[in-house]
Amino acid sequence: MQYGGKIIAGLVIFLGLVSLPFWFNVGGKYEQPKVELPKNAKECVAPIEDMRTSHMKLLDEWRDMALREGKRTYISADGKEYTISLVNTCMQCHNSKKEFCDKCHTAAGVTPYCWDCHVPPKEAK
């Protein structure tokens, strides 16, 4: 074990570097982003909890249904009818991408490519 000391020192430095992001953030508190909720609507197509955790799944399903199977009307669990469309339905209530979508997406560090094609209401050009 003539190199023992060096190996251990190396390991300590390595671990230190690898966990750097962790040390940077230690003590900092994660704050849930404050999204702007629609003023003109009280309920969404599904319960808020479901939308929060799995809106991406719903959108994925919607995309296939509308485009591939031609099913463009969504009947929600409580029997209400909605047109299946990101821009023409979702974004009519959540009319600000900046104040709604971006807040969480930025906090969570995800960049969905929806907006490469779908045109959000005004501000995002």
Add this chain to the structure above:
Amino acid sequence: MKQSRRNFLKFAGLSAAGLCLAPSVTALASEGGHGKAHEVVNANSLHAKRWAMVIDTRKLNTEEEINALAEVCHHIHNVPTIPTKQNVKWLWEATYAEAFPNQEDNYPSEDVEKRKFPLLCNHCESPSCVRVCPTKATFKRPDGIVAMDYHRCIGCRYCMAACPYGSRSFNFMSPRKYLDMDKINMKFPTRMRGVVEKCNFCVERLAVGEMPACVEKSNGAMTFGDLKDPNSNVRKALRENFTIRRNPAAGTEPGVYYII
């Protein structure tokens, strides 16, 4: 506790059982979430066994008329106008020789010689573009419309090589650069760079009970209807007139007919 082989196996067995159970548990959980929510076809959407189009080129044959149709189509679908070879087009005009290269006469009538012909995707019965698309981004719907799922297109352009009619355009750059973003149709998406596009027979309009925009704008020169229904308007037009289709030798069986 000393780790014995027996203990290890017990633990491994339990974890394996857990893994088997997990999917069904999550499945149950998510089912509870959306209840009996489901997707259906719009109540007022238009249906056909096989959509087809008949274009009366005796009534519709000037550059201005055809460009007016293209303008409407391109506006509602946010198709950019790019003043180079990289232009994107869904509907455009061509001469007889360009539209029907294999059916050209050496001494054509002056009338036909002068005419311009509106061209668009033919929504073929056996579309070669669908056959070659590796991602199934291009697919044929049960009603005969050859549609595209732009989410899936990887821009390989096999479909462009396969289409015998040049009906497809490639987005060499983001179309938004060439669209007036203040005047676009907010109800329809744009495309992104690196994606192929073409006429979609206005599926989004059929879905809400409207005829294709070009047909609506054509003052009756274009007929759109069900080819499989002997009493439909397109069958009537085909019965009463002499029609040709583009490049029959390609064997794709186009769904767009031209009355000459």
